Amino acid sequence: MQAQVKENPLPKPAGENSPSRGVRPLNERARRLERRVTLATVLLPYAGLVGGILLFWNRGVNRLDLAVFGVMYCVTVLGIGMGFHRLMAHRAYQATTFLKTAIVIAGSMAAQGPVIFWTAVHRRHHSYSDREGDPHSPHLHGEGAVEIAKGLWHSHMGWLFNHELTDWGTYVRDLLHDRLIFKLNRLYFLWIMLGLLLPATAEGLITMSWLGFARGFLWGGLIRVLVVHHTTWSINSVCHVFGSQPYQVKDHSTNNAVLAIPTFGESWHNNHHAFPSSAVHGLEWWQVDITGSMIKLCAMLGLASAVKIARKKHPEVDLNQKSA
Numbered sequence: 488m489q490a491q492v493k494e495n496p497l498p499k500p501a502g503e504n505s506p507s508r509g510v511r512p513l514n515e516r517a518r519r520l521e522r523r524v525t526l527a528t529v530l531l532p533y534a535g536l537v538g539g540i541l542l543f544w545n546r547g548v549n550r551l552d553l554a555v556f557g558v559m560y561c562v563t564v565l566g567i568g569m570g571f572h573r574l575m576a577h578r579a580y581q582a583t584t585f586l587k588t589a590i591v592i593a594g595s596m597a598a599q600g601p602v603i604f605w606t607a608v609h610r611r612h613h614s615y616s617d618r619e620g621d622p623h624s625p626h627l628h629g630e631g632a633v634e635i636a637k638g639l640w641h642s643h644m645g646w647l648f649n650h651e652l653t654d655w656g657t658y659v660r661d662l663l664h665d666r667l668i669f670k671l672n673r674l675y676f677l678w679i680m681l682g683l684l685l686p687a688t689a690e691g692l693i694t695m696s697w698l699g700f701a702r703g704f705l706w707g708g709l710i711r712v713l714v715v716h717h718t719t720w721s722i723n724s725v726c727h728v729f730g731s732q733p734y735q736v737k738d739h740s741t742n743n744a745v746l747a748i749p750t751f752g753e754s755w756h757n758n759h760h761a762f763p764s765s766a767v768h769g770l771e772w773w774q775v776d777i778t779g780s781m782i783k784l785c786a787m788l789g790l791a792s793a794v795k796i797a798r799k800k801h802p803e804v805d806l807n808q809k810s811a
Contacts, residue, residue, distance in 0.1 A: 535709020555686040555707030566593025568778035579766035596682025601675040616738035643724035683708035726756035734761035752776030762797030
């Protein structure tokens with residue numbers, strides 16, 4: 488039989504029934520700065536989309552464009568799923584310094600906020616999922632069709648433009664004491680630029696042209712950021728409204744099979760809310776979970792350890808514990 492491991496609880500805000508705990512209001516100057524950064528991060532990729540459409544209209548899309556897009560998409564989606572979500576936010580496994588550094592940098596290149604910010608917001612989401620205090624629930628705007636539409640907009644991306652600042656001292660005190668993570672967090676904008684310049688440089692060198700550099704910047708950089716943004720945000724919106732609920736949890740999280748491949752398994756969201764610290768979200772044999780499979784592979788290669796997997800309704804277990 489497999490040995491059971493104790494659940495490693497995430498930091499909880501003081502006063503579970505008080506959504507205001509762990510929330511720090513932004514002063515007006517900080518709010519303006521935060522909104523400008525958010526607007527730039529969210530809207531600039533659309534400029535890349537416009538450029539890509541114009542380029543496509545005049546020259547089409549070639550295999551190299553699709554290759555740099557595909558590689559950078561895979562790298563950054565895994566960075567968010569393996570790094571920001573399952574490692575940092577939920578401690579679903581342990582990683583070597585090399586793997587931790589690589590996947591946090593990869594997740595930062597997705598331009599969804601620094602790792603400490605992302606983790607704090609996500610932990611707060613789990614503390615108040617679909618209740619008052621959840622930063623991006625689609626279910627706090629009423630029951631009518633118009634209200635549901637407003638909720639979907641808010642949960643998908645509207646919350647980014649008008650939200651309270653989640654208190655790091657409440658939700659991510661462990662990360663604030665991690666020197667490596669704190670340093671990677673401070674270099675967030677460097678990692679974004681790296682994510683834009685890597686595909687541009689690669690395509691530029693392969694084609695030995697500035698046009699190749701520009702195409703790589705658009706397809707592997709800006710357009711890739713745009714697609715990854717909406718892929719990730721769909722978990723907040725679509726996967727709290729549309730899909731199945733095999734597990735009875737205290738929120739509206741759902742499993743959505745349509746999004747399983749583009750999200751690399753993150754859309755088995757009801758499974759995740761039932762077993763939040765499981766490193767694998769696809770609990771059935773047919774539930775594709777590329778991120779979970781990559782974590783298992785890293786464990787086989789010695790890059791990950793203490794990997795926890797929920798066996799449906801059974802307690803989470805350590806993959807590294809051999810059968811007795």
